Amino acid sequence: MLTRREFIKLCLSATASLTLSQSLAVEIAKAFAGAKKPPVVWLEACTCTGDILSFANTINPDLGKFIFETIDLLYNNTLMKAQGAQAIEVLENALEKRRGEYILVVEGTVPTRDNGRYNIIGERNGHAWTALEATRRLSEGAQAVIAAGTCAAFGGIYAASPNPSDSRPVHKVVKQPVINVPGCPAHPDWLMGTITHLLFYGRPELDAHHRPKLFFGETIHNLCQRRSYFDNSIFAKYPGDGGCMYQIGCKGPVTHADCPKRLWSGEHVNWPVQANTPCIGCSSPEFTDGLGPFFVPLPATPLPRITTTANRVGGAVAVATALAIGGHLAGTVLTGRLGKGAQTDEDIAGVGAGEATGEDASGKESSDSSGQEARTMEEQFTNITSNVKKALKKRSSVLNSAEIESVPQVPKYPGQKRRRPKFIRPRPLHYWPKDDGTPDKERREARQPNGSSEPSDRGDDDGSR
Amino acid sequence: MAPDKTLVTINPVTRSNGLLKVEVEVSGGKVTDARCSGIFFRGFELILQGRDPRDAGYYAERICGICSTAHATAAAMALEDAAKIQVSDNAVLLRNLIFGADFLQNHLRHFFFLGLPDYIDTPEIPPFTPHGAQRASLPRAINDRMMEHYRESFRASQMAHEMTVIFGGKAPHVHGIVPGGASVKPTIDRVTRFGAALEEVHRFIVEKYLPDAMTLGEYYPEDFQLGTGYRNLIAFGLFPKPGHPGIWTFPPGIAKDGMLEEVDQKAIQEDIKHSWFREQPKPENPWEGVTVPDLEKEEGYSWVKAPRYRGMALECGPLARLWVRGDYRRGISTLDRVMARAQDAKKISEHMKEWLEMLHPDAPTYTPFEVPKNAEGIGLTGAMRGPLGHWVRIEGGRIAHYQIVTPSAWNFSPRDGRGVRGPVEEALIGTPVADPANPVEVGRVVRSYDACLACGTHVFEPGRGLTAFQIF
Numbered sequence A: 001m002l003t004r005r006e007f008i009k010l011c012l013s014a015t016a017s018l019t020l021s022q023s024l025a026v027e028i029a030k031a032f033a034g035a036k037k038p039p040v041v042w043l044e045a046c047t048c049t050g051d052i053l054s055f056a057n058t059i060n061p062d063l064g065k066f067i068f069e070t071i072d073l074l075y076n077n078t079l080m081k082a083q084g085a086q087a088i089e090v091l092e093n094a095l096e097k098r099r100g101e102y103i104l105v106v107e108g109t110v111p112t113r114d115n116g117r118y119n120i121i122g123e124r125n126g127h128a129w130t131a132l133e134a135t136r137r138l139s140e141g142a143q144a145v146i147a148a149g150t151c152a153a154f155g156g157i158y159a160a161s162p163n164p165s166d167s168r169p170v171h172k173v174v175k176q177p178v179i180n181v182p183g184c185p186a187h188p189d190w191l192m193g194t195i196t197h198l199l200f201y202g203r204p205e206l207d208a209h210h211r212p213k214l215f216f217g218e219t220i221h222n223l224c225q226r227r228s229y230f231d232n233s234i235f236a237k238y239p240g241d242g243g244c245m246y247q248i249g250c251k252g253p254v255t256h257a258d259c260p261k262r263l264w265s266g267e268h269v270n271w272p273v274q275a276n277t278p279c280i281g282c283s284s285p286e287f288t289d290g291l292g293p294f295f296v297p298l299p300a301t302p303l304p305r306i307t308t309t310a311n312r313v314g315g316a317v318a319v320a321t322a323l324a325i326g327g328h329l330a331g332t333v334l335t336g337r338l339g340k341g342a343q344t345d346e347d348i349a350g351v352g353a354g355e356a357t358g359e360d361a362s363g364k365e366s367s368d369s370s371g372q373e374a375r376t377m378e379e380q381f382t383n384i385t386s387n388v389k390k391a392l393k394k395r396s397s398v399l400n401s402a403e404i405e406s407v408p409q410v411p412k413y414p415g416q417k418r419r420r421p422k423f424i425r426p427r428p429l430h431y432w433p434k435d436d437g438t439p440d441k442e443r444r445e446a447r448q449p450n451g452s453s454e455p456s457d458r459g460d461d462d463g464s465r
Numbered sequence B: 001m002a003p004d005k006t007l008v009t010i011n012p013v014t015r016s017n018g019l020l021k022v023e024v025e026v027s028g029g030k031v032t033d034a035r036c037s038g039i040f041f042r043g044f045e046l047i048l049q050g051r052d053p054r055d056a057g058y059y060a061e062r063i064c065g066i067c068s069t070a071h072a073t074a075a076a077m078a079l080e081d082a083a084k085i086q087v088s089d090n091a092v093l094l095r096n097l098i099f100g101a102d103f104l105q106n107h108l109r110h111f112f113f114l115g116l117p118d119y120i121d122t123p124e125i126p127p128f129t130p131h132g133a134q135r136a137s138l139p140r141a142i143n144d145r146m147m148e149h150y151r152e153s154f155r156a157s158q159m160a161h162e163m164t165v166i167f168g169g170k171a172p173h174v175h176g177i178v179p180g181g182a183s184v185k186p187t188i189d190r191v192t193r194f195g196a197a198l199e200e201v202h203r204f205i206v207e208k209y210l211p212d213a214m215t216l217g218e219y220y221p222e223d224f225q226l227g228t229g230y231r232n233l234i235a236f237g238l239f240p241k242p243g244h245p246g247i248w249t250f251p252p253g254i255a256k257d258g259m260l261e262e263v264d265q266k267a268i269q270e271d272i273k274h275s276w277f278r279e280q281p282k283p284e285n286p287w288e289g290v291t292v293p294d295l296e297k298e299e300g301y302s303w304v305k306a307p308r309y310r311g312m313a314l315e316c317g318p319l320a321r322l323w324v325r326g327d328y329r330r331g332i333s334t335l336d337r338v339m340a341r342a343q344d345a346k347k348i349s350e351h352m353k354e355w356l357e358m359l360h361p362d363a364p365t366y367t368p369f370e371v372p373k374n375a376e377g378i379g380l381t382g383a384m385r386g387p388l389g390h391w392v393r394i395e396g397g398r399i400a401h402y403q404i405v406t407p408s409a410w411n412f413s414p415r416d417g418r419g420v421r422g423p424v425e426e427a428l429i430g431t432p433v434a435d436p437a438n439p440v441e442v443g444r445v446v447r448s449y450d451a452c453l454a455c456g457t458h459v460f461e462p463g464r465g466l467t468a469f470q471i472f
């Protein structure tokens, strides 16, 4: 049997050759040989069934082995043989006879409008169970409740404005603590890892959003193979282009998940950025409204001290990372990696602390932070958070208006105008530029007017390898 | 209700995608009337309003986890139609491959996970317990072999999904199908990996899936009489042929009264008489009315709307598509649907091998374009369960109106204003029910349509029907 430590190491070390579930297969078989199998109730509320289908992509053990040999899958709309009242009876039996034993997995949101009548999961003896009632009652008797997928964990796409069915995530409708395994859908390893951790070692360690830290501890941006393109401002212009996806809307900087190193799906072959499309932040609590249109870049705001990288900020407050990106960009300019000429440390510090704070994304609300000398890390942090929140809020309020210019304006760096190169502007790309047939090399030069300090190899497609 | 009639309710009809309720009236051991209800509601089209048109695909995918690529393709086609662009041949091929792999995944999972437990004796462990009387029509050895295949199908369908990932980025809900083309370049390593997986899945289909479907036909001949329905079929074109814009690998068509005819998309209308949506106060101007879901509506019993073609309810799915192309003409019934689906999987995997060879590693896969400020577009494609249509209207660079008509809305539609039953409701009439407490037969008929209510019940806006698009 693996120790918990080893198990965690295994989860963190996801690579294509050593998969989480592969190494567990033997252990699982050993642990449950002859023992009573733990019961699992998998409830489908307002869902696209994507999460159970994603879970079905797990290999070694594959789902068949898992449900036949490891767990007792008492209830699951997609796989169970019983139907109608007989199926609902299973739920009632679970509640009565296996109270406190079973693990409840819920996928999908729970509609609450009209007392949940927008989602009926079945009926028995003339009584119709709404998803709301089922979720509430079943979680009372559950040993643990897992919300599988972003819908169940945070509301996700069905709770997007205007939320026609008033859908809520599971933790908003039940009293019991919920383990959130977000992702749209959740990666098979995330689900398998969480369930196995629960079976062997109890509750995994959770972050502020009740996600297992094992899988959601780092931002996509930090793990991304294309990070060096970001650092060097080599940005894709449209989906299918090589380089960093930031300019076409990548939400990697504010999204916590390990897709870049784990890769999708059971066989770990690919992930959205490797497929030359932006990460859309599907495992974030803010998905989708809080993150804005998928192909529009994150709002960027300068950071007081450019020495704070996305790396450090990302760990603490998700939204603040957006700001760190702005800072990071500014920082890159200032350190001369993008702009002309080298900067001294004094330059950087001076600009960072005194001026760059002044302008936030909208350009209007600048007064609240510009006067202050936000020197300490904490103070800076508060400023950052509120600025970015404002920017994000502004964007989502634009969602319903006809106005398309929803991206906050480019931040100005007073006194630094001269050095601000055009090509790093997080400008609203509401169209994808027509390919003018310029070969890659020329395009690269066009982007870097000085053309000297940049690495020359752009790596067309396989930047991620 | 006459005294000898019993009302049997199956809620939920498990082993379907999404939540479905079926109510049948049984008299003299046979079904005399039926009602299908989609019993959950999300309101997708409303969620899409006001958003960036390029986002529609990634949103619409999330209507349904098992056929996400179908929605991605239709949404991309709708926007490309609005922007008046043509995608490159390479993009067509890549999309066909991603979409095709999802087809294989869907068909395998449908047959083994959703359909097969109705026909074989399963082991006495969850999720197969409890169950009704086991039917021992199959000899023990064959039964065991099929159970073995059931277990192997987990791996086979997972591999099909993995193929989607190779060119799609992730699955379900692929990223690789974008308006303007496809985003993953068909590098040689990817093509090889895809080809290897395809070979294995193809072998599973030919050696296990197809023979198993045939075996069912041998041992359950009575099911060829079951669930015949209207015998009117509709299919949209599926898999565009690269280099031949407007030509499809599987052609569109309507088969009714033994005759084939062309599809006229203007003749498609949606009826909401028995759906939980409030009637329009001003039906003559569908764009202006305020529309609300209405659970109190007396005639309402489903969240699915009723699409009709010149007032006719048409059946759709792999059988309809193969019928139109002339590949499968044995008959129209419950088992025919199952067998046609198996044939379909084989045919698609063979086409995929051709497409894979036609890929060009260096040719462009993406056509950059500008999103039009004001435009309208349609994306019509076949999907796993039948014809899928996305209609988009863009105003000021934003989605002003989005309409989706899904295959399951065709099949699982409730009655319309004239009392015409939906195709599945009609197919259920006459089905023998041996044990009203456990109507397995009803389940078999319903499942042969590959029920996917996740798709059927996404609709929000009644009245904002397709009639409004007749200007096209």
Ligand code: SF4
Residues within 6 Å of the ligand: A046, A047, A048, A049, A050, A051, A107, A108, A148, A149, A150, A151, A152, A156, A157, A183, A184, A185, A186, B062, B065
């Ligand atoms: S989180 Fe995504 S995959 Fe899961 S139910 Fe919601 S939309 Fe489907």
Ligand code: SF4
Residues within 6 Å of the ligand: A220, A221, A222, A224, A225, A226, A227, A228, A230, A243, A244, A245, A246, A250, A251, A252, A253, A273, A279
């Ligand atoms: S592609 Fe996204 S996650 Fe990767 S470096 Fe660029 S912004 Fe960060």
